[in-house]
Amino acid sequence: MNKKLFITVLAVFSVCTIKAQILKEYTVAPWHGFSESAVTYSLDDLTPNQLPVAIPLFDKYGVKASLNVVTTWVKPDDWPKLKTVAGNGHEVTSHTVNHKNMAQLSALEFEQECSESKRIIRQYTGAECITLVYPYCASAHKEISKKYYISARCCSRHIEPPTPADMFDISSVGVGTESDVNTAEEFNKWVDEGVSQKGWCTFLIHGIDDDGGYSPIKSSELEKHLAYVAKNPQKFWVATFAQISKYIIERDALSIREIKKGNKITVITGCKEKTNLTTLDEPVTISRELPQGCSSAKTNAKNAVVSGGKIIFDVVPGKTYKINCK
Ligand SMILES: [Zn+2]
Structure with a gap:
């Protein structure tokens, strides 16, 4: 093992060696911000209207989508656009x-498909490519996928539970003319089902309007649906496939311990198990009950709110946070 690699591995493990379990005063949110469900828009094949029509719609509603590209199909002119889109928080x-x-x-051919697509996407967009979408939803060679990615998508048309059975066989719901999901109401029905199952709904999208892509959807219906989702953030946490995958992995590995001195609490987070993530940077939402005699509190953690006798805030495993009770 060379020295640089050894240091990197050590750094990953060093934030993940705290074996403490979660203290009873804490609750870890199933989904970011204690939203009731998670939603991903996963667009395949870079059909002609995905960049000029769909991305501006997602941007209008503050939604980050995942664009799953076949690297030999991307036109040279589209790489700079994909770089911009990735810089704006969408996943490529x-x-x-x-x-x-x-x-x-x-196995060898499969490994080349993984390593080459990952390398080319990083080269042209500057972004790390950490998830895989199997063509034709045909999953295979999972042991090889795991060397390159943290999760992979198929299309078995169900809502994933908060902890999916297999991160390399994540379900999605195909939409458009080849399916029964075309109108905003039909999209809404699926995300509402996601809420009732407290799970993760991923939509698989190809063509937009008349762009010649497989099973197109109408952008006007997509827009109506996005407006519904965007006005209900407490119900729907909408994020990219990579973000939600990372959240699940960090959330399930998270350990929390604390040191309490007077009205000051130091919260120390780590991992109770090893993860396959090289960076732990996806914020996981947790809450802590306010201690007795404490009516409010402040913290240096991000997105903090005090509500219902609790302080709610974001953490990433391996970091330390302060809470001051008042
Ligand atoms: Zn495809």
């Missing part, structure tokens, strides 16, 4: 190099 991720059925590839 791997739908492989050649869009072959992964189940029909040898």
Whole structure:
């Protein structure tokens, strides 16, 4: 092992060695901000209207989407646009190099599809590519996927529970003319089902309007649906496939201990188990009951609110936070 790699590995483990479990005064939010469910818009194949029509719509409603690109299909002119889109917080991720059925590839061919798409996306967009979308939803060679990615998407048309059974076989709901999800109401029905199951609803989108893409949806219906989701942040946490995958992994690994001195609490977070993440940077929302005699509190943690006898705030595993009771 070379020295640089050794230091990197050590750094990852060093934030993850606190074995403490979660103290009973704390609750870890299933989804960011204690939203009732999670939603992802996952767009395949970079059909012609995804960049000029869909992305401006997502931006209008403050929604970050995942664009899953086949690297040999991306037109040279589109790479700078994808770089801008990635810089604005959308995800640009791997739908492989050649869009072959992964189940029909040898292990070596599959590995090349993973490593090359990841390298090319990083080269042209500057963004780390950490998730995979299997062409034709054909999952295969999961042990190889795990070397390059933190999760992968299929399309088995169900809501994923807060802790999915297999992070390399995440379900999505195909939409458009080849499905029964076309109107805003039909989209809304799925996200409402996500709320009732307290789970994660991922939409699989191809064509937009008449762009020639597979199973198109109408941008006017997408817009009506986005307006519904955007006005209900307490119900729907909308984020990219990578963000939600990271949240799940960090949330399930999170450990919390604390040191209490008078009216000051030091919150020390870590991981109770090893994760496959190279960076722990996705904010996980937690709450702590206000101690007795404490009517309010302040913290240096982000997105803090005091409500219902609790202080709610964001943490990332491996960091320390201060709470001052008043
Ligand atoms: Zn595809």
